[in-house]
Amino acid sequence: MRSLLLSLLFGLSALLTALWLVLQFSSTPGERWREPNPVQAIAPAQAGPLLQITQHIRLTPRPDDPYPYPIALGEPGPLIPLYSGGLSYPLYCDFNRQGLSAPLIDNQQGYGVAVAQHGATTGYSKDCLHPVQLLYFYVSADGSISPYQQQQPAADDLLVRLELGTINRHFYYLLMPVQAAETTTRNSATLWNRKLIYQFYGGVGIGYRQGYLRPDRLIRDRLDELRQGFAVASASINKTSYGYNFLLAEDTASRVKRQFISLYGQPLYTLGIGGSGGGIAQYLLLQNHPDLLDGGIALYSYPDMLSQTLYALDCDLLHNYYYFGAADKGRWQSITQRQSVEGLSVSAAYSLKFEAQVWLAQLSSGIWPTLPDGATQCHNAWLGLSSLVHNPTQGKLKRLTTDEILPQVNWSYWGDMAGIYGKDQHGFGHSLWANNGVQYGLQAVKTGELSVAEFIALNSAVGSWQQQSQKQAERIAYLPFIDVPLWQSAFSRQNIISRTGNSPAARFSADQQALGRAYRYGQLFLGMTDKPILDLRHYLDPQLDMHHLQPSFSARERLIKRNGHADNQLIWVSHPDHTPLPQAIALMDQWLSQQQKPAQATDQCFAADGSVIAGGATVWQTGELCALTYPPLSNSRLQAGAPAHGLMFNCALISVDVAIARGDYLPLDMQPYAAQLQAVFPAGVCDYNLPDQALPAELAFPY
Known part of the structure; x- marks a missing residue:
């Protein structure tokens, strides 16, 4: 009887397997699994300078940038990175997502994406370059965002100037709140409070694409701060959906900030904000390049990608x-x-x-x-x-x-x-x-x-x-x-x-040797920073979300083992129904403006209604209220000792x-x-x- 049952089970298995195999009409994806205007051919790699490191990138001076900032309107920014290596290919151009015109033609050999005019291909773009342009957006009192049409803004409305171009082949974005009279100039900034936010974004990417940021999302995410007079800067390579090369991300962010300063002057401070991979970027850039960011609000972060x-x-x-x-x-x-x-x-x-x-x-x-x-x-x-x-x-x-050149690429991180x-x-x-x-x-x-x-x-x-x-x-x-x-x-x-x-x-x-280079090139967080970091997240462990709590304490452990303390890191954890980001920004503004840690800058945990469950230096110790309310769990390596x-x-x-x-x-x-x-x-x-x-x-x- 048992053997008959087993035979029936395996017969059913074989039947279902056969049915599954019948459904295999194609191993090739349809159009919805393809990006529009794909890369047609892979250009030869182009050499570029790579920072030479003997100890750690933090201790290695960066080279002077010879580029004559500001980048002229109507021209693309620098092409070859300053110190993060040369240009590899393919690079997919992401202009379609932003409603931009096609990138500049840079070859006739068929490398990169095709550039068409009036339905006919006129050339190709391997480097996805775009000339600098200014765009203006109108934000009404209710938060709706639309292109500026020369209308006179009401008292509670906001105008935002966006400068958009390419640096190191990636898009850069500079946002500045402006008055209507300033829409005819490039660098007037009467509403600016002299403070700069550098926006980072997350995602899991393996490179090979230019990336993009949606201007309306960038404005919406930082709308409260724009209304307060903050300027905002970012770049598509500072969204980890498009890559985890933090040397290139740093090289590009440094140039974006240099472009900003050439137009508007030195900010009082630069505060990083961003989640997931955008939080990782802040931990690593605060460690690797002490002059780039003055502090960070790392949301849903890990200390780095590699560990x-x-x-x-x-x-x-x-x-x-x-x-x-x-x-x-x-x-x-x-x-x-x-x-x-x-x-x-x-x-x-x-x-x-x-x-x-x-x-x-x-x-x-x-x-x-x-x-x-x-x-x-x-x-x-x-x-x-x-x-x-x-x-x-x-x-x-x-x-x-195209399918023909797919096997020619090493598609991995x-x-x-x-x-x-x-x-x-x-x-x-x-x-x-x-x-x-x-x-x-x-x-x-x-x-x-x-x-x-x-x-x-x-x-x-x-x-x-x-x-x-x-x-x-x-x-x-x-x-x-x-x-x-x-x-x-x-x-x-x-x-x-x-x-x-x-x-x-x-x-x-x-x-x-490869691991040693990862350590020395700052792709791993070693706790080498004394800059303020506010590590903020919702407690998502019960939801099986990948942004679990334990990495906040992994980063803290590295700070302690490096510096003997973690006084520059705060860990804030909240119920998913409450987001204490405005409080975090206000606290970091005070910390960076006064260049001194405020007395109220302590670890905290928050309830769904926004009330503070507990705060203080010991709230995350075993048995304390925050640790009991939002317990950090483990992972397979910790379980292995x-x-x-x-x-x-x-x-x-x-x-x-x-x-x-x-x-x-x-x-x-x-x-x-x-x-x-x-x-x-x-x-x-x-x-x-x-x-x-x-x-x-x-x-x-x-x-």
């Missing part, structure tokens, strides 16, 4: 184990069991994203579907990151080039950053993710949430990611008529190194015998399992008493 990828790229490895590798798959469908390893938030109130596709992926592999009793942040928030950031054959789902991190022997950008020696679920096995058998089985099978040169594109079928993508390669499992037979799956170590600061790419290794002898597994006695652990970790396990072995000695934490 976040360590646990984020673990997620798909763990998912692959739960659904395909585990002997007892049903056991791993408990979200509590998953949290013991992942550390991130879980909830029975949410369903699994794309659960039908996960279900089909299991069926197509001959596995009866096993879905969890809820959802996890590791899945709902981070699914797909391994394709976007980590896979050179995949990149953006929405295509920027690592490929975009190869100018800093370097390339491997196959010409691919070095991946800095690593998990050699990581004991997933170590804390859980010590507390009894995992059995020793489950702990050993997990670590034996979880595996790691393939080398960049070995990665394959995702297998995606686009359904006809509705153009919906079906991801057949769930969790990028075609790129995972899995166990074979009885041999444990291999782990991955990152290139030491890594330090709270999160900077551990290539850990020092010690043998299993040494780890057992010194009590790393207490209160468990792991001696009976020593041989099994040694088989899983033949090179040894992570010794977190020692720093990251890739951290240059001169950058070691003093505290």
